[in-house]
Amino acid sequence: MAKQLADQHTKMKQQVKDIQLYIDGQFVDAEHNRVFENSSPFTNETINKVAMGEQADIDKAVHAAKNAFKGEWGKLKVKDRLAYIYKIADLIDEHIDEIAPLESFDTGLPISQTKKMVSRAAYNFRFYAEMVATRMVGEAYQVDDEFLNYTIHKPVGVAGLITPWNAPFMLETWKLAPALATGNTVVLKPAEWSPLTANRLAEIIDKAGLPNGVFNVVHGYGETAGASLVAHPDVALISFTGETKTGSEIIKNGADWLKRFSMELGGKSPIIVFEDADIERALDACTWGIFSFNGERCTANSRLYIHETVAEPFIEKLKQRIVNIKVGDPLESDTLVGPLIHKEHYTNVKNYLKLAEEEGCEVISGNIPPGNGNFIAPTLLLHARNDMRVVQEEIFGPVIAAMTFTDEEEVIELANDVRYGLAGYVWTKDIQRGHRVAQAIESGMLWVNSQNVRDLRTPFGGAKHSGIGREGGHYAFEFYTETQIIHVALKDHYIPQFGK
Numbered sequence: 287m288a289k290q291l292a293d294q295h296t297k298m299k300q301q302v303k304d305i306q307l308y309i310d311g312q313f314v315d316a317e318h319n320r321v322f323e324n325s326s327p328f329t330n331e332t333i334n335k336v337a338m339g340e341q342a343d344i345d346k347a348v349h350a351a352k353n354a355f356k357g358e359w360g361k362l363k364v365k366d367r368l369a370y371i372y373k374i375a376d377l378i379d380e381h382i383d384e385i386a387p388l389e390s391f392d393t394g395l396p397i398s399q400t401k402k403m404v405s406r407a408a409y410n411f412r413f414y415a416e417m418v419a420t421r422m423v424g425e426a427y428q429v430d431d432e433f434l435n436y437t438i439h440k441p442v443g444v445a446g447l448i449t450p451w452n453a454p455f456m457l458e459t460w461k462l463a464p465a466l467a468t469g470n471t472v473v474l475k476p477a478e479w480s481p482l483t484a485n486r487l488a489e490i491i492d493k494a495g496l497p498n499g500v501f502n503v504v505h506g507y508g509e510t511a512g513a514s515l516v517a518h519p520d521v522a523l524i525s526f527t528g529e530t531k532t533g534s535e536i537i538k539n540g541a542d543w544l545k546r547f548s549m550e551l552g553g554k555s556p557i558i559v560f561e562d563a564d565i566e567r568a569l570d571a572c573t574w575g576i577f578s579f580n581g582e583r584c585t586a587n588s589r590l591y592i593h594e595t596v597a598e599p600f601i602e603k604l605k606q607r608i609v610n611i612k613v614g615d616p617l618e619s620d621t622l623v624g625p626l627i628h629k630e631h632y633t634n635v636k637n638y639l640k641l642a643e644e645e646g647c648e649v650i651s652g653n654i655p656p657g658n659g660n661f662i663a664p665t666l667l668l669h670a671r672n673d674m675r676v677v678q679e680e681i682f683g684p685v686i687a688a689m690t691f692t693d694e695e696e697v698i699e700l701a702n703d704v705r706y707g708l709a710g711y712v713w714t715k716d717i718q719r720g721h722r723v724a725q726a727i728e729s730g731m732l733w734v735n736s737q738n739v740r741d742l743r744t745p746f747g748g749a750k751h752s753g754i755g756r757e758g759g760h761y762a763f764e765f766y767t768e769t770q771i772i773h774v775a776l777k778d779h780y781i782p783q784f785g786k
Contacts, residue, residue, distance in 0.1 A: 295328065295391070295615075302388075302391075303334065304321070304334050305334060305335070305336040305485045307337045307339050307343055307502075307505060308501070308503040309343065309346050310347075310350035310498045311350075311496075311499065312498075313492075316337040316338050316339050316340065316343055317340070318338075318340060318342070320337075320338040321336060321337055321338055322338045322478065324392070324481055324482070326392075327393065327624070327626060327627050327659060327660050328624070328625050329657070329658055330658050330659070333392070336481045336505050337505055337506075338505065338511075339504035339506035339511040340510045340511060341510065341511075341514040344475075344514040344515050344518060347473045347502035347503075347504050348515075348520050349520075350498065350499035351444040351471035351472065351502055352471070354498065354499030355444060357497070357499075359496075359499075359500045360441070364418065364469075367466075367469060368418060370466075370494055370495070371411050371412075371463065371467050372412065372415050373495075374490065375409070377493055378408040378490060379405075381486070384486075385400075386403075386404045387617060388483055389403065389404065389454070389480075389482070390616040390617055390624070392482040393452070393453075393616075394580060394616050394626060394627050394659070394660065395453070395580060396621045396622060396623065396624050397616060397617055397618070397619060398619055399578060403453055403456040404455055404456070407458075408459075410459040411459065411463045413742050414463040414464045414762075415463075415467055417760060417763075418468060421763075422763055425437050431777065432776055433775060434774045435771060435772065435773050436771070436772050437769055437770065438770050438772065439468070439763055439767040439770075440770055441766070442523055442766065442767060442768050444470070444472075444473060445470040445472050445473070445521075445522065445766065446475070446518070446523065446524045446525070447462060447465065447474045448516075448524065448527070449474065449476050450527045451478075451628075452579060452584070452627070453583070454477060454484060455486075458483075461525045464757070466500070466501070468763065468766045469767075470522075470766060471499060471500050471501070472502065473503075473504060474502065474503045474504070475504055475508075477528075478506065478508075479631075480627065481505050485505075487503075488501070513539060516539045521545065522545065523547070524540055524545055525765070526547070527584070529552050530551040530552040530751045533549045533551045533753070533754075536549075537754075546765065548754070548755040548765050550746065550753045551753045552682075552751065553584045553680060553708030553748065554678070554679070554706040555586060555587050555588060555589065555706070555711070556710050556711070557571070557587035557589070558591045558691075558697050558701060558710070558711065558723065559592045559593060559596070559600065559713045560593050560712075560713060560714040561595045562714055562715045563596075563713035565600060569600065569604065571713070572587060572604065573608075573611070573664075575738060576588055576684060576686045577611060577622065577664045580623055580624055580626060580662075580684060581623075581683040581684030581685060582626065582682055582683065585709040585731070585738050586682075588681065588685065589686070589687055589689070589701070589704075590604075590689065591700060591701060592688060592689070594692055601666075601688060604666060605650060605666065607664075608652045608664045608665070608666055611652055611664045613652060613653060613654050613661055613664070614655045623664060625659035625660040626660040626661075626662055628660065629660060631660070631682070631683075632660035635662050635681055638676055638679075638683070638685065639665065641675060642667050642670075642674075642687075645675065646669060647670050647674070647687070648667070649666075650666045650667075650668065651663040651664070652665070662683050662684055665683075665685045666688060667687040667688065668688055670688060670689050672689065672704075677704075694719065694722075698726045698727065702728045705750055706748070706751055706752045707749035707750035708729060708752035709729055709733070709738065710731070711732070711733050711734075712727075714734075714735070717734075720735065728749050728750060729748065729749055729752070730746075730747045730752060730753065743759040744759055745759060745761040746758040
């Protein structure tokens with residue numbers, strides 16, 4: 287089995303080619319011919335080289351996107367535009383068995399999870415094709431027999447999408463689908479640590495035959511390619527998912543051009559387990575919520591607040607779960623936690639585990655396989671306190687800090703005592719208390735008696751330092767379109783006659 291898996295990684299590496307930029311319907315080298323290396327999280331060996339886009343490349347991509355918006359794409363009828371969107375979805379479905387292992391190979395995410403992510407990516411396109419066809423509607427306001435006032439939605443122009451590395455293919459399509467379906471053109475700057483499936487997405491869209499310039503991909507670093515995209519005067523909006531510090535810089539850099547921003551930033555989400563909760567289901571949700579995606583998820587329930595009367599048995603069961611979670615090769619079907627995406631991120635998470643010990647936590651970890659991968663075992667921090675850095679700061683790995691509480695008022699205060707406010711989870715059989723606590727938590731999203739189950743019709747986004755704005759469902763139309771109101775006089779109404 288070990289030899290088969292090693293051979294699988296070797297075969298994957300042989301299949302992966304060096305990556306170019308995708309600009310104006312062509313795969314091209316970067317203007318200055320610079321490249322950067324992409325490495326495997328499982329071996330830390332170089333996978334391939336990637337064209338390093340910079341300001342000149344962003345300028346080319348934005349110019350192409352602007353021309354497409356003012357040209358063929360902007361003049362298409364809605365039904366013809368949505369036909370392209372459906373075609374992209376069909377092509378993704380045709381390549382799920384190829385894209386999922388590519389995503390796992392590049393990111394370290396277990397293939398059992400990437401298969402579901404890729405399938406959801408196709409659904410993102412179909413969903414927004416249907417939403418535009420049925421829900422992107424205006425409103426009419428009649429004023430007696432004098433006026434008819436109505437609203438329409440118009441695409442904004444060139445959309446700049448800056449996407450993260452933790453679930454790249456799915457999250458790229460999450461932004462791309464509404465941007466294209468509403469009629470915008472796009473310049474995508476993917477995360478430099480996960481370029482493979484972004485390139486595959488460009489190949490799929492190229493195959494779908496969209497007009498040149500509608501979709502462009504510029505790989506590169508945030509400080510160069512990303513910053514140039516944000517500062518470009520012809521980019522009307524920026525949708526960003528990533529860490530809070532970077533989001534703050536993006537807003538500053540785009541402020542002079544009065545761009546519109548959608549920011550989905552960091553999280554340190556609480557899971558609250560009351561004494562009357564279904565303990566086994568809460569345990570399932572707790573372990574899935576922090577250890578799936580290798581713990582590299584913005585909505586991860588990284589802070590556990592467990593009622594003191596049920597804390598001991600819950601913690602004991604959580605310890606058993608941690609030991610039983612298989613950590614290993616992301617291409618192996620029964621792997622539940624794979625290696626973290628990059629050596630730099632691995633080192634950062636390791637430093638947080640050292641800090642946890644220094645702050646007085648007991649650090650309990652599972653098992654990791656031998657080898658050179660960026661493996662962090664599922665980890666539980668006991669004896670944690672709310673004022674510790676490991677409780678206040680986003681670790682973005684498979685690490686959960688456990689704390690106890692005595693009553694509802696106390697746990698609400700503890701849960702809100704962080705700068706983040708992306709998600710939260712409440713477990714109780716008292717539905718009145720469930721609603722009460724959920725509404726008291728300062729977060730953009732809250733699940734009661736559930737793990738993180740997304741409904742694409744609902745808004746996604748955070749409060750406080752976890753973000754600005756909402757995407758998802760028809761809420762995306764507020765960001766990706768301009769609402770224009772048309773006032774029509776139905777008869778000759780009174781007009782003041784100045785100077786007559």
